[in-house]
Amino acid sequence: MSDNTFGRLFRMTTFGESHGPAIGCVIDGCPPGLAIDAAEIQQQLVRRATGKSRHTSQRKEQDEVQILSGVFEGRTTGTPIALVIENTDARSRDYTDLAKKFRPGHADYTYWKKYGIRDYRGGGRASARETTMRVAAGAIARKYLRAQFGIEIQGWLAQLGPIRTDKVMDMDTVEDNPFFSPDPSVVQQLEEYMDNLRKSGNSVGARISARASNVPAGLGEPVYGKLDADLASAMMGINAAKAVEIGAGFDCVEQLGTEHRDEITPDKFLSNHAGGVLGGISSGQDVLVSVAFKPTSSLRIPCRSVDVDGHAVEVITQGRHDPCVGIRATPIVEAMLALVLMDHVLRQRAQNG
Numbered sequence: 305m306s307d308n309t310f311g312r313l314f315r316m317t318t319f320g321e322s323h324g325p326a327i328g329c330v331i332d333g334c335p336p337g338l339a340i341d342a343a344e345i346q347q348q349l350v351r352r353a354t355g356k357s358r359h360t361s362q363r364k365e366q367d368e369v370q371i372l373s374g375v376f377e378g379r380t381t382g383t384p385i386a387l388v389i390e391n392t393d394a395r396s397r398d399y400t401d402l403a404k405k406f407r408p409g410h411a412d413y414t415y416w417k418k419y420g421i422r423d424y425r426g427g428g429r430a431s432a433r434e435t436t437m438r439v440a441a442g443a444i445a446r447k448y449l450r451a452q453f454g455i456e457i458q459g460w461l462a463q464l465g466p467i468r469t470d471k472v473m474d475m476d477t478v479e480d481n482p483f484f485s486p487d488p489s490v491v492q493q494l495e496e497y498m499d500n501l502r503k504s505g506n507s508v509g510a511r512i513s514a515r516a517s518n519v520p521a522g523l524g525e526p527v528y529g530k531l532d533a534d535l536a537s538a539m540m541g542i543n544a545a546k547a548v549e550i551g552a553g554f555d556c557v558e559q560l561g562t563e564h565r566d567e568i569t570p571d572k573f574l575s576n577h578a579g580g581v582l583g584g585i586s587s588g589q590d591v592l593v594s595v596a597f598k599p600t601s602s603l604r605i606p607c608r609s610v611d612v613d614g615h616a617v618e619v620i621t622q623g624r625h626d627p628c629v630g631i632r633a634t635p636i637v638e639a640m641l642a643l644v645l646m647d648h649v650l651r652q653r654a655q656n657g
């Protein structure tokens with residue numbers, strides 16, 4: 305399996321399966337001298353973890369990250385940073401029935417078509433568990449971006465199923481509820497919606513948005529390697545992502561040029577439909593990205609599928625699953641935003657000093 309590496313100059317290579325002994329990554333290209341410790345990485349991992357509320361998977365992992373290399377006396381040394389997290393609460397028997405069957409809507413089917421072999425336990429490499437390492441590496445990138453440029457990254461739940469959660473943007477409350485909703489007035493509605501959904505055995509999609517502020521102008525390559533193209537690729541690479549928008553995104557279809565263009569005064573831009581990127585290069589405005597996540601495909605509601613021999617079968621998924629993967633996706637979107645910006649900061653430095 306190739307292409308497990310992300311980034312050009314700040315390179316993260318992840319490894320591991322959901323029910324293997326551990327999941328980990330090697331980060332190559334991190335500048336030396338950055339103060340970082342496991343506790344800071346842990347802070348981000350905790351935000352993404354399962355089992356924090358009744359609305360997510362009840363798998364209980366400590367997600368305790370170990371720094372194996374690349375950090376000496378609390379500072380990065382410029383050598384590869386290896387991170388590892390042990391898997392301690394895998395329950396592989398839940399997957400016995402899926403060994404030879406495919407969950408519709410899941411990568412079960414395409415992994416089998418591609419490789420003719422798959423670790424079916426917990427979705428193997430296709431599991432959301434792989435995102436632990438994106439968040440861990442993202443924590444290091446965030447630290448650097450903040451220390452060097454004052455870049456701040458904040459994500460939030462913008463919509464869950466039919467419930468819009470971005471009509472009120474009270475960012476102080478994002479961490480105070482299990483959904484990362486910026487609107488505290490919809491939290492009760494989200495709780496009830498998710499309780500009913502969980503009882504029904506179904507799942508639902510969500511939209512996560514994120515903003516990076518204090519991004520310097522000039523990040524991103526003008527033709528190939530555009531900042532927005534790399535963001536789109538990074539976000540689409542998150543498990544269950546189905547659509548990405550930058551700035552106004554698909555709304556630009558209905559906008560007129562007079563509305564979409566972001567007029568400029570000597571003091572500032574007067575709007576930000578571009579999402580902080582013009583011609584593939586950051587403008588100095590906030591970088592805005594939004595990602596749609598599909599409903600989880602692991603459902604206990606029976607459905608039709610086939611087995612590895614092509615025979616018709618019924619599939620019922622057992623075990624502990626997220627009824628809405630979007631609920632845990634805010635820290636992952638933030639991490640991918642940090643990783644893309646980090647890579648482009650180093651690329652900008654390499655060419656333009």
Ligand code: EPS
Pocket residue numbers: 322353354361362363365394395398425426427430431432433434436602623624625626
């Ligand atoms: C997942 C299924 C569940 C989740 C898992 C992602 O795992 P299991 O079936 O082994 O209990 O708990 O997420 C994590 C463990 C995690 O850390 O994100 C899946 O099918 O993707």
